[in-house]
Amino acid sequence: MAERDDPETIGRRVQELRRRRGLTQRQLAEPAYTPAYVSTLEAGRVRPSDEALRHLADRLGVAFEELATGRPTHLATDLRLGLTEAQRALADGEAEQAADRFAGLLAQAAAHGFVEEQAAAQLGLGDCALETGDLQGAREHFEAAERTLAAASLPARVPARRGRAVTHYLAGELRYAVYLLESTLDELNLAGLHDPDALLLLYTAVIGPYMDMGAQARAAQAAELALALAPQAGDPALIARMHRSVARTLLAEGRIAEADASLAKAAEMYRQLKIRTELANCRWMRGYVYAQNGELARAEEELRAARAMLSSRRAALYSSQVAVELADVLHRRGKSEEAAELLREVLGGLSPERGAVHAAAAHRLLGIIAEHTRDTEAAEEHYVRAMSLLERAGAAGDLADVCRLLGDLLRRTGRVEAALDAYRTGLGHRTAGTTTLGPAPAQPPLRDDLL
Template sequence: MRELRQKRGLHQQDLASEDVSSSYVSLIESGKRVPSQAVLATLAAKLGVSPEYLLTGRSDTQAKELQLKIGFGDMALRNGANGEALQSFSEALAQSQFLDHALVRRARRGQAGALEKLGQIEAAIPILHELYDDPEVVVGSDEWAQLGVALCRCYRDVGDLALAVDIGEAALSRLNALGLDVTDDHIQLGATLMGCYHERGDLTKAQMLANRLLSVAEQAGARAGRGAVYWNSALVAESRGQTAEALALIERALALMAEGDNARHCAMLKQGYGYFLLAAPEPDPQRAKELLEQAREALLGAGSVGELADCEIDLARAQLRLGEVSEGGARAERALGLLGAEPTPEAVAARNTMAEAALLAGDTDRAAEILRTSGRQLGHLASSRRVAHLWQRTAELWQACGDAGEAVAAYRKALAMVGMPSLPLAAGAFTTPAPRRS
């Protein structure tokens, strides 16, 4: 009030009225009195500002402009303009003193979402933790559940499955203790935990949770939640060799998601369907390619870097099976370019696809060079079902290269990942030496 008065060239007596003396104005300015709402309104009118601005220092105009900036960030994030979204959220947060706490939380959530989609997951995690632990975020609310899903997903994607599972289990336990009505976001939380169980190789836990969630989702009538549960159930079925059941589940998920407006979820399901069609006992690479091309178009706008790279890798695999060897190899190389130099499961999958393309082109030396890099990167990754599969695939490719020694070593790594380490042979037992390299 003092700053505004001086800026306008007014004296304290200029703010006085029948209800407010100049001495009372002085007491307010020195912080010794708190004005009533009526007095606040009178003083604000004399100073030409809103009572809200006089009380908080937040300008209505500034607040509205920042709110529009946050809204633009939300829209940009939905449309896949993740860099623009991050810039908008960051600019709004730079003037957070003009925002209420709810808008600050919204901007912070958007900032974390943009960072995750840009592949900067380590930067997103501390923001998500801060929001998840905020006392103003009500435990059991949809906002709280969405933050739990994001945290679970981020820890899964950086390879910390133990922490991802801990967060998901603790969140579900708290929800069960509260006894709240089930919402779509609660089901999404359970589905994310189920995916973490699957990734870790806990197929029994994943199946038990799937059975419970499907029942709850059907009763709640939650379309997106049911789609997420069907998708993760399909992953479990495929891991158990039940390919026909997996395809049926993912078709049901796609039917549900097609009725909604979540382009990213639809794209992920189409990608998963394409992946299953390639892995089926009787593969259908042409249909897989069509689905994966549709998924790629959507993920260009709505997906994260890792999701887009995964789709590109599966599309490259479909091309290899259709005989489009040079195109498939080039696509896998582009996918690797999206991922950068850090060792990740996606990067290894891209390299393995490049190695397969090199083998199909008859370049065994290049395939072996790529596989050696894959092995070094795999050595940096924590144990998980996915990493075990990557070791297995690396072994198969070494076998195709004609290097039995490297193949056996990779197979042993894969077995160790799923809890089956090699047993030592008895002294004097027959062993087959690895072939010498020429």
């Protein structure tokens, strides 16, 4: 049971309940206690024993815990059930409905001092805001959860820290996202706090920023550690997310069959868990796998399905990101006009503060499409916009690729010196992506049979 309230608070509660029920102090006290004792207790001048509180609770018709803490009977259980239902609504893609439930549960938990349930509701609100693309709102909820858990252990605070990192990542602040994740990993591992779920959550989250920064070796190392931790973790949804993230590193290494197998595992786990939004993300990644393997018809089918699933659930930011990859497949299939129209639509919902890396990808692809129509001026403009977004985000790998495209364009149009400058810039960013991250975070001790 939670720690009881102070004597003054309990005394006021006893007095209020007694008066509400029309009892005198004598009626409340008899037969075990005296009216004088009840009077002293109501004045807050005595700390009642458990035995006395049980007697008073029985006479007042309330539960012992409610009299001692002010919390209605079974409220903690009801809150946890409510949080589970809200999480289920979010998993079904009903982010706005889930947010309403989390907000109500947060108010209840805060009013009665349930710290863990309050933090869980704040995390849920953060996840709902992420789903709808409200990055600032999501960050505020995750920061609030971290403040709520200030006195808790670091593993308990990891989901909030990871949530903050994700908001920075999606906003294009890759380096800061990596800093948050790596510093937390260091703090956990150096302090000997080897919580498998917390570590797996962090290693899974850092793969995406590493990949976008061009740090493939660091991403592969994180993926290897995540795979080694998975057998020790207890959250199947987290393990499924890990398989989805690890697929990115496998694709970068050309291990397409293994990436597809990893995604198949994730998708099957999401189906069993009935997490529809994450299942849509799996179809998104499967489409990416097919595109990388040159299976463009299958890629288009998967990406269209993923976008439809995410759009129907108002996951605006994620559906925009899928649309960029769908446009790439459409262009490669000879449907460049449809691709360009889709990209222009997408850019209306993205910005430097919201989906910067994918906005840059949209400009990059529009540049390629413009080149194919011999509109070199428009192509150059799109490449320059893409470079600006990627440079601000610190996405060194993608930035080096756009520099190459711009250099090729400038060279073909006779501007050799400008082309050389673009190539040099690209080489500099490709090097920076692998040398400026600093030392890798400390690693957890893992059993030999898990490596």
